[in-house]
Amino acid sequence: MSRERNSWESAAVANARSSGQQSPDLTGSVHDAAESLAVLWTRSASGVANEVSGSQLRALLCISRAGTTNLTQLAESIGAMLSSASRLCERLVAAGLIERRPSAANRRELALAVTPEGDRLLATLEHQRRSDIARVLDRMPAAARSALLTGLESFSHASAQLHAPALHSQPP
Numbered sequence: 001m002s003r004e005r006n007s008w009e010s011a012a013v014a015n016a017r018s019s020g021q022q023s024p025d026l027t028g029s030v031h032d033a034a035e036s037l038a039v040l041w042t043r044s045a046s047g048v049a050n051e052v053s054g055s056q057l058r059a060l061l062c063i064s065r066a067g068t069t070n071l072t073q074l075a076e077s078i079g080a081m082l083s084s085a086s087r088l089c090e091r092l093v094a095a096g097l098i099e100r101r102p103s104a105a106n107r108r109e110l111a112l113a114v115t116p117e118g119d120r121l122l123a124t125l126e127h128q129r130r131s132d133i134a135r136v137l138d139r140m141p142a143a144a145r146s147a148l149l150t151g152l153e154s155f156s157h158a159s160a161q162l163h164a165p166a167l168h169s170q171p172p
Contacts, residue, residue, distance in 0.1 A: 030155075040129075040132050040133065040136065041129065043132065044125065044128045044129040044132045045057060045125060045128075045129075047124065047125070047128050048121055048124060048125050048128075051095070051121060052092075052095070052097070052121070055078070055080075055088060056088060056091060056092055056095075056097075057125070058078050059074060059078055059085070059088050059089070059092060060092060060097055060098065060114065060118055060121070060122065061122065062074055062077040062078055063098055063112050063113065063114050063118075064114045064118070064119070064122055067113070068103075068111040068112060068113045069111070069112050070103060070106075070109050070110065070111060070112065071085055071086060071089065071109075071110070071112065074089070074112060089112060092118070095117075096115055096117045096118075097114065097115055097117055097118035097121060098112055098113065098114055098115060098118055099112075099113055099115050100112060101113065
């Protein structure tokens, strides 16, 4: 049965490729790959889990990507209430991962910025995630890695076109 299914899937994929249509199982394959990546992504973060929660990590990443931001912008970025974002920032300040300082643009508000300790934590996380991804990629044939790169670049481009306005307000 498995051999018959694989044969049918291969024929369906070849037919879809030649006609320019989506493979019947393309969305399922993308779903499965995204799920695998999400698991890998979460496992990689477990190395910093004893230092920050998932919510704190999302906030830290948002602040880092922005360079500096204010509390309102952070709350919008992570989809949180202002009071919740404020408490989150209190914990990040107490941990020495972010700092509050007067805003250069508006003296009535405070700017949030990542500290060197926060940068270190994020660098550790990025290194772990890249290492974990590299281990998976090393198990793939070179042709598959090349095809994956082409496909991911196209997927990112299409997604950016589809969601351009929403990408600026979505959490990482």
